[in-house]
Amino acid sequence: MKSPIRLERRLEQPKWLNWAIPLISLVAALILGAIVLLATGKNPWDVYFRIFERGFAGTRALSGSLKTATPLAFTGLCAAVAFRMGLINIGGEGQLYMGAVGAAGVGIALDGQPTGVVVVAMCLAGMLCGALYAAIVGVLRAKFNTNEIITSLMLNYIASIFLSYLIYNSTSYWRDPVSKNFPAGKPIADRAEWNFFEFAGIKIPLAFFIAIIAAVAVSVLYKRTRFGFEVGVIADSPKAARYAGIRTSSTIILVLALSGALAGLGGAADVGNFRQLLDGKGLQMSGYGYTGIVVAALARLNPITTVVVAVLIGGLTNAGFALQGPDFPSGLVGTLQGLILFTAVAGEILIKYRIKANRRVTTAVAA
Amino acid sequence: MNSNILIIIIASAIFYGTPLFFAALGGIFTERSGVLNLGVEGTMLLGGVSGAWASQHVGGSAWFTVLMSIVIGMIAGGITSALLAFLCVTLKTNQTVAGLAITIFAGAVGLSSYFANIWGVAENPVPRQIRRLDVFGLADTPIVGPIIFNQTILTYVSWVLAVLSTVYLFRTRIGLQLRAVGESPQTADAMGISVVKYRYVHTILGGALAGIGGVFYSLAIVPTWVDGMTKGAGWIAIALVIFGFWRPSLTLLGAYLFGALQSLGSTLKARGVNISGDILDALPFVMTIVVLVLVSSRFAHRKLGAPAALGVPYEREER
Numbered sequence: 001m002k003s004p005i006r007l008e009r010r011l012e013q014p015k016w017l018n019w020a021i022p023l024i025s026l027v028a029a030l031i032l033g034a035i036v037l038l039a040t041g042k043n044p045w046d047v048y049f050r051i052f053e054r055g056f057a058g059t060r061a062l063s064g065s066l067k068t069a070t071p072l073a074f075t076g077l078c079a080a081v082a083f084r085m086g087l088i089n090i091g092g093e094g095q096l097y098m099g100a101v102g103a104a105g106v107g108i109a110l111d112g113q114p115t116g117v118v119v120v121a122m123c124l125a126g127m128l129c130g131a132l133y134a135a136i137v138g139v140l141r142a143k144f145n146t147n148e149i150i151t152s153l154m155l156n157y158i159a160s161i162f163l164s165y166l167i168y169n170s171t172s173y174w175r176d177p178v179s180k181n182f183p184a185g186k187p188i189a190d191r192a193e194w195n196f197f198e199f200a201g202i203k204i205p206l207a208f209f210i211a212i213i214a215a216v217a218v219s220v221l222y223k224r225t226r227f228g229f230e231v232g233v234i235a236d237s238p239k240a241a242r243y244a245g246i247r248t249s250s251t252i253i254l255v256l257a258l259s260g261a262l263a264g265l266g267g268a269a270d271v272g273n274f275r276q277l278l279d280g281k282g283l284q285m286s287g288y289g290y291t292g293i294v295v296a297a298l299a300r301l302n303p304i305t306t307v308v309v310a311v312l313i314g315g316l317t318n319a320g321f322a323l324q325g326p327d328f329p330s331g332l333v334g335t336l337q338g339l340i341l342f343t344a345v346a347g348e349i350l351i352k353y354r355i356k357a358n359r360r361v362t363t364a365v366a367a
Numbered sequence: 368m369n370s371n372i373l374i375i376i377i378a379s380a381i382f383y384g385t386p387l388f389f390a391a392l393g394g395i396f397t398e399r400s401g402v403l404n405l406g407v408e409g410t411m412l413l414g415g416v417s418g419a420w421a422s423q424h425v426g427g428s429a430w431f432t433v434l435m436s437i438v439i440g441m442i443a444g445g446i447t448s449a450l451l452a453f454l455c456v457t458l459k460t461n462q463t464v465a466g467l468a469i470t471i472f473a474g475a476v477g478l479s480s481y482f483a484n485i486w487g488v489a490e491n492p493v494p495r496q497i498r499r500l501d502v503f504g505l506a507d508t509p510i511v512g513p514i515i516f517n518q519t520i521l522t523y524v525s526w527v528l529a530v531l532s533t534v535y536l537f538r539t540r541i542g543l544q545l546r547a548v549g550e551s552p553q554t555a556d557a558m559g560i561s562v563v564k565y566r567y568v569h570t571i572l573g574g575a576l577a578g579i580g581g582v583f584y585s586l587a588i589v590p591t592w593v594d595g596m597t598k599g600a601g602w603i604a605i606a607l608v609i610f611g612f613w614r615p616s617l618t619l620l621g622a623y624l625f626g627a628l629q630s631l632g633s634t635l636k637a638r639g640v641n642i643s644g645d646i647l648d649a650l651p652f653v654m655t656i657v658v659l660v661l662v663s664s665r666f667a668h669r670k671l672g673a674p675a676a677l678g679v680p681y682e683r684e685e686r
Contacts, residue, residue: 007459036478040485088463140656146663149405149463150606154652157599161652165645290471297464331481331594338409338472345464346454 075292093289130264406469444578
């Protein structure tokens with residue numbers, strides 16, 4: 001039996017597809033989600049309306065969504081930076097935890113210092129911890145050719161256990177000694193809290209601006225520098241890169257470290273801008289790292305678009321978790337995120353191919 | 368500490384290793400056909416929640432209910448993987464991202480949790496479970512009793528499957544053709560083998576086996592439904608395929624090694640050994656990295672490497 005459709009390679013890729021594909025993907029994912037909802041006896045219109053209302057309608061909703069969007073912008077950049085070189089770093093989750101651990105440690109230690117100093121120190125500590133943690137993956141990949149997908153994922157589980165150890169199963173520096181019965185992280189110094197800026201009633205976290213700066217920096221790095229050019233060559237053809245004398249191993253390690261640093265910065269933002277302490281359960285339940293992959297894929301690995309998409313997915317995620325209850329079952333958020341990733345990856349083929357209907361050739365006539 | 372504790376560790380290594388082996392065996396079939404399934408974790412969870420639902424709702428004798436739970440878990444896993452096959456084989460998408468999409472879609476905060484909620488699976492216990500058997504009444508025999516004669520039915524099935532799948536892959540014509548599809552789809556295609564059909568069938572088969580692994584979690588190990596209960600077992604299974612060099616027999620040994628690591632915590636704690644639970648919890652994940660590094664050496668790859676076309680969508684040259 002012949003399949004009813006056939007794919008034909010596009011000779012040139014029209015520009016308008018670059019923004020049309022993510023939009024089409026998003027709409028397609030919502031339609032598929034509606035089918036899941038209908039099949040399980042829920043009213044999709046009602047569900048989507050409430051997500052929109054809670055995530056995007058009004059200044060309060062938007063302020064809340066930006067809180068979720070900010071870490072997602074960082075983990076999205078983390079995924080995009082590595083994926084662009086063909087390195088599948090799915091360890092953004094663990095790298096973000098490690099960044100949060102580093103930033104919280106600095107935030108607690110620098111009690112009494114001026115805010116500016118603490119904010120910068122927390123950012124640097126978060127980036128450093130995230131970068132070092134991701135560098136493990138990079139070194140193993142560069143030196144031993146170990147599959148980075150699995151190692152980066154295993155490190156997520158290890159980081160999660162480490163986080164539980166720090167807050168729940170030990171009397172570590174990060175744990176609030178006052179919390180005996182309900183273990184919690186130790187709050188960072190009051191003056192270490194990061195600012196919010198208000199525009200037209202919407203509270204925009206400082207870290208969101210840092211995310212925009214990071215996105216621009218990554219964009220410039222990849223488009224305008226020698227390093228970015230080399231990354232592009234390695235992504236297209238590792239063999240050609242070797243012949244051209246590009247040091248593939250050190251580039252692998254550097255790209256993963258950069259990727260981890262971005263996720264770590266997200267962890268620092270979570271501690272400094274939002275929770276003011278190392279919140280083990282809170283981080284583990286948010287799953288920013290995994291959602292970041294969805295963000296990066298939908299943004300087609302473009303750093304600037306990643307920040308925009310982070311706001312969209314952030315709103316959806318924020319609303320989904322906020323609405324959770326009897327008639328809004330948990331699990332819906334992940335289901336929708338997964339569907340978006342399906343349609344995003346399927347959307348890629350629309351860039352490469354044209355879909356054509358296979359005409360049936362009746363052999364009798366042909367003969 | 369005496370020889371007793373060693374026997375308990377071996378017996379529980381086999382128990383905990385069983386779902387790992389089912390999922391990894393599924394991975395072998397899928398990857399041998401040239402498709403990389405990174406959605407094993409999500410596939411296992413959907414199998415697990417469907418199996419738990421069946422255990423709560425299918426009537427009849429206990430054996431029938433358990434059998435139906437396994438079958439329904441397989442169907443759920445098969446459907447999940449059919450989705451992956453559609454993306455990877457028909458639409459020729461990036462297999463890595465497609466697999467991740469399956470895991471996010473079906474995973475701990477995805478569809479498996481959604482189903483558990485709307486079906487009320489988590490609120491109730493799983494009444495009919497996969498229990499350890501007392502084969503030939505020999506379970507109390509010293510040493511071999513707990514290790515060999517006191518396992519679940521699925522463990523015995525897995526031993527039979529290990530043998531059958533080795534024969535299938537290396538001693539039958541279809542197995543040879545399957546390997547050809549994974550090594551060089553162009554050649555296979557030229558020989559008149561349908562690459563698409565082989566990839567679909569073995570990806571779906573792989574998902575069904577991962578589904579059994581999930582059912583083992585919800586009906587035997589825990590045994591009740593908890594969101595995200597496989598806790599990374601699907602990912603360890605993917606790594607096991609690599610440790611086992613795409614061979615069922617070696618993978619079975621690897622599964623028991625990791626089964627031992629997973630069960631070590633509860634075994635030692637029950638024995639009153641004082642050791643940090645966190646370190647034991649992290650052990651399987653650390654070991655996965657260590658062993659992966661060991662097997663990714665160049666020598667091992669040349670001798671026993673991955674199917675050459677693994678992860679590469681097959682495109683027939685257009686005429």
